[in-house]
Structure formats: structure tokens, C-alpha cells
Amino acid sequence: MYHPRLYGTFYEMGLKYGKLLYEKAGFQIPAMSVEKENVGRQSYPLLKAFYPEVIEEIDGFAAGIQADGEKLAAFLLSIGLFEQTGQCSVFAYKEKEQVFVGRNYDMLFAFKKFTESSLIVPDNRFAAITQSDVFIGRVDGINEKGLFMAMSFVNGKATQPGINFYFIIRKVLEDCATTQEAIDLLMPVEVSSASNFMIADRTGDLAVVESAPEKKYVRRPESHYIYMTNQFISEEMKALDIGGIAWSKSQERYTGLTDRLEQVDRMTLAKAKAILSDDCICLNLKKQQFGTLWSVVANLSDLTIERAESKPTTKNFKPETRLAWWLNKQKS
Numbered sequence: 001m002y003h004p005r006l007y008g009t010f011y012e013m014g015l016k017y018g019k020l021l022y023e024k025a026g027f028q029i030p031a032m033s034v035e036k037e038n039v040g041r042q043s044y045p046l047l048k049a050f051y052p053e054v055i056e057e058i059d060g061f062a063a064g065i066q067a068d069g070e071k072l073a074a075f076l077l078s079i080g081l082f083e084q085t086g087q088c089s090v091f092a093y094k095e096k097e098q099v100f101v102g103r104n105y106d107m108l109f110a111f112k113k114f115t116e117s118s119l120i121v122p123d124n125r126f127a128a129i130t131q132s133d134v135f136i137g138r139v140d141g142i143n144e145k146g147l148f149m150a151m152s153f154v155n156g157k158a159t160q161p162g163i164n165f166y167f168i169i170r171k172v173l174e175d176c177a178t179t180q181e182a183i184d185l186l187m188p189v190e191v192s193s194a195s196n197f198m199i200a201d202r203t204g205d206l207a208v209v210e211s212a213p214e215k216k217y218v219r220r221p222e223s224h225y226i227y228m229t230n231q232f233i234s235e236e237m238k239a240l241d242i243g244g245i246a247w248s249k250s251q252e253r254y255t256g257l258t259d260r261l262e263q264v265d266r267m268t269l270a271k272a273k274a275i276l277s278d279d280c281i282c283l284n285l286k287k288q289q290f291g292t293l294w295s296v297v298a299n300l301s302d303l304t305i306e307r308a309e310s311k312p313t314t315k316n317f318k319p320e321t322r323l324a325w326w327l328n329k330q331k332s
Helices: 010-025 034-050 052-064 069-078 109-114 165-175 179-186 250-263 269-277 322-331
Strands: 005-008 089-095 098-108 116-122 128-132 140-143 148-153 195-200 206-211 216-219 225-228 290-299 304-308 318-320
Touching: 005 010, 010 052, 010 116, 034 052, 034 069, 034 165, 052 069, 052 165, 069 165, 089 148, 089 195, 089 250, 089 269, 098 109, 098 140, 098 148, 098 195, 098 269, 109 290, 116 165, 116 322, 128 165, 128 322, 140 165, 140 290, 148 165, 165 179, 165 195, 179 195, 179 206, 195 225, 206 225, 225 250, 250 269, 269 290, 269 304
Parallel strands: 005 116
Antiparallel strands: 089 098, 089 225, 098 290, 116 128, 128 140, 140 148, 148 195, 195 206, 206 216, 290 304, 304 318
């Protein structure tokens, strides 16, 4: 897993990381079909309107790898529209004055070499620790205000040119301090494909936004916790979920989270790690070469973050201190 620290203007962050990957790994834009590139290019003006700053970052990255910025954006915007992506398990749990989150990111083992955990600090935006399997875009993260967001793939009925989850999560973490702010930002977005978005803040405001090109629905917890895997749960959204992902044990993982969270009398980081490490929730599908690439647990109340950079166990999580380091640096 790469661990970049990116600060400054969006263009500077992109240029720095692009140059690094070009010089160290000879990075080039991966090949894509004409269909994927066309949809990505159709999505480009939507991204430019939604998140113009990230276009600057994409242009900087493209300059760093000596490539065309719009083609690079087309590649990033096409991800998730033509193939199944992360099969993930996520929960958020309010424990009196504390809020805990846990997240497993499940993907093809071959993607492990592309994974990264970044400290991202754009000028005049919130700092955040974020994880992903692709540069620039993010699939989960926690910002300095104690806001957490993570996605999980849903096999929806429709796709369209639009904004994919990678850029939604980046923008939310940079711009929003609360769950409600994140929901308000997300609801009007023209999304390109179906996803679940877990959102939690340090006050204990928890939600899952079930999101599809056709519509979105905000699902709230029935108790003091909420969780998601890779299907829509609300009656309002079920008809937009075509399933076909039994191989990834989405329902079994959802049931496993139900059972494990019901048994918790007092949540701690140790218990969060145990839940994510449970064989009912942590994927290890050797036949499909698919499983948990990383896991994150955190206490949003004090920004304690730990991450396992492989199949999680209760003992292989390590403290993530870069966000605390940055915030302390700003005080000095």
C-alpha cells in the first residue's frame, strides 16, 4: 500500500503524485475500450461543474505523467460502470459520547498493488486520511472534523454518464463537516452507477444513502448503529438492485453484521476489529481471487484511526497517525 502525503493547490498535488508515479513506476493511463472512454468523456463536463478543483488535480497529474488530462479524467470517470467493483462491509456505531466506524474493502487480490492510503490536504479544504485502489479518487476516508464516508458497490439496473463514487467521497471529505452537510451535497448529484454510501460524524449522526442514477434514499438507523454490504435494504430502492452478487456473500455478511452488532454491549476499537476480522464478514474467496484488501477502524470522537493493510485479524491493525501529525503541526 502506498502512503502519499499531498498538500497545496490541487494542481500541485496532482503534479507531485503524477511525477512520482511516472519516475518510479513508469505510470501511464491504463488501456480502456472506446465505449469506456466515450462515457468518461461525456461525464467530464459534469465533473467539471460538480468539482472543478479536482479537474486541476487531474491536469497536474496528467502533466506529471506526460499525458492528456481529459483522457485521464475519462479513465477515472469510467471506473465502476462496466465491471463490478468493491464488495464491502461497513458499520457505524454510536456508543454514548463516542462514535466508532469499521470498514472492510473487498476487491480482486490483483488490485492490492494499486492500493493507497493518503493524507490529502488541499489548500482551504479539510484535511483527510483516505483509502483507495486508484489515484486521485477515494473509496473511504475520515476528515479532520470527524466525518467518515465509505462506499460499497450495488449491482444496479442503470448506468449513465455522471459522477462516480471516487469523486463524491473526495469532495464530501474536503468540503463537509457533518453528516447532514454530506447528505445535502450528495442528494442532487447525477451519479453514474448504483452504490451505498455510509456517512457518520462525531456527533453520532449516522446514515446510509442508497444511491442510483434513478433516485436516492437516505436510510437511518433503527437503533444506535447502522451497517451495509452490497445490496439496497430500503423498500424504496430494492427494485433498482438486480442482485447477481451471491458469490460475494453480501447477504451472509449483512446477516453477520446484524448478529455481531446486536451482541455488542459496549463498542470499542478492539471489538470493531474483531467484527471486521470475523470469517462471516471478512472475505477470502480463493477461487475468485477476491477478498479483503484493507480494513479501517476509527473512533470519530477523538480521531483515533487504525488500519490493517491485508486480510484483517485482531492483531494486525496499526495506528494511522498522519492526520493527528498534520493537525498538531498546524497548532505549532
